[in-house]
Amino acid sequence: MLEESVDARILEIMLAGAGFASGEALSRELGVSRTAVWKHIKGLRSQGYRIESVPAKGYRLVTAPDLITPADLTRGLATRRVGGRVVCLKETDSTNSVAFRMAEDGAVEGTVVIADTQSAGKGRLGRVWLSPPGVNLYCSVVLRPPISPVAACQLTFLSVVAVARAIERVTTLSPQIKWPNDILVDGKKVAGLLNEMNAETEKVNFVVLGIGVNLNMRLGQLGSTLRHPATSLLEASGQPVQRVGFTRALLEELDVLYDRFLVEGEAPIRAEWLERSAIGGRRVKVSSGDREFRGTVQGVDAFGALLVQPEQGPLETVLSGDVTL
Numbered sequence: 001m002l003e004e005s006v007d008a009r010i011l012e013i014m015l016a017g018a019g020f021a022s023g024e025a026l027s028r029e030l031g032v033s034r035t036a037v038w039k040h041i042k043g044l045r046s047q048g049y050r051i052e053s054v055p056a057k058g059y060r061l062v063t064a065p066d067l068i069t070p071a072d073l074t075r076g077l078a079t080r081r082v083g084g085r086v087v088c089l090k091e092t093d094s095t096n097s098v099a100f101r102m103a104e105d106g107a108v109e110g111t112v113v114i115a116d117t118q119s120a121g122k123g124r125l126g127r128v129w130l131s132p133p134g135v136n137l138y139c140s141v142v143l144r145p146p147i148s149p150v151a152a153c154q155l156t157f158l159s160v161v162a163v164a165r166a167i168e169r170v171t172t173l174s175p176q177i178k179w180p181n182d183i184l185v186d187g188k189k190v191a192g193l194l195n196e197m198n199a200e201t202e203k204v205n206f207v208v209l210g211i212g213v214n215l216n217m218r219l220g221q222l223g224s225t226l227r228h229p230a231t232s233l234l235e236a237s238g239q240p241v242q243r244v245g246f247t248r249a250l251l252e253e254l255d256v257l258y259d260r261f262l263v264e265g266e267a268p269i270r271a272e273w274l275e276r277s278a279i280g281g282r283r284v285k286v287s288s289g290d291r292e293f294r295g296t297v298q299g300v301d302a303f304g305a306l307l308v309q310p311e312q313g314p315l316e317t318v319l320s321g322d323v324t325l
């Protein structure tokens with residue numbers, strides 16, 4: 001059994017029983033020595049779990065931290081691929097960079113890397129993604145879809161829709177999608193996605209889906225130099241979000257969408273993306289490279305490019321950039 005699975009089972013057993021779980025019962029149930037059980041209890045304590053231990057009675061879980069741990073996350077996680085392996089780090093430069101290196105070294109599809117804080121969180125177009133500790137979700141998922149490199153951008157539809165669905169599952173908020181990959185609540189950015197890919201001419205080796213969601217960040221932490229107004233789920237709803245619960249919901253939604261993508265392609269997910277879009281049919285200002293123009297959004301094509309009808313001239317296909325309402 002993987003080390004994190006032993007942790008998960010110990011927590012499960014302690015949660016299932018109302019009182020104490022004896023060291024002997026745990027060792028029997030898990031097929032490991034009592035010394036190993038003790039080592040795992042010590043490990044769980046160092047992750048912030050308060051576990052009471054009473055001689056002749058055993059162990060009892062008193063409180064769990066709002067940390068995202070592999071044991072908590074994988075307990076009851078109903079997925080086929082996503083989250084098959086979970087790595088949680090206290091601090092790193094960027095979960096995307098860690099996941100990318102792990103994928104280069106052969107990490108299985110569905111591997112998830114999460115950090116409590118990032119010292120160099122990467123945003124789109126070379127921007128920095130603010131990543132204070134203890135409050136948000138910074139997560140990267142390794143996928144190995146059997147598709148061509150040109151189709152890889154379609155995976156953005158998946159992660160954006162998954163984040164929107166997860167927000168709806170754990171809050172009463174109504175998130176909206178803003179091209180290319182922002183999630184807005186009340187018109188303010190609450191999440192961003194950054195996909196990175198390793199590919200050959202014909203085939204994708206792997207894609208890293210990078211997902212940052214502002215969960216419990218307070219206004220003062222949001223930074224004053226942001227290009228677009230930002231918020232967090234806590235600021236928008238007034239309710240703190242349990243980080244493990246949100247992350248589990250997100251991984252489950254991503255798994256369902258990825259399954260569907262592999263069977264049916266991007267069309268049904270793009271349709272949901274469009275339904276959830278904040279800019280469909282609206283007049284916007286497009287900034288792409290050193291060009292700016294205004295027009296009305298007609299939709300997105302199968303490769304994620306924005307289709308905009310300017311006041312004059314032919315329909316424009318915008319491959320990258322920013323839009324403002």
Ligand code: BTN
Pocket residue numbers: 093094095096097118120121122123124125127129137138139140181182191192193194210211212213
């Ligand atoms: C954006 O600019 O909107 C994209 C932000 C993406 C941030 C996430 S946080 C987890 C992952 N690791 C990174 O370094 N970036 C992505």
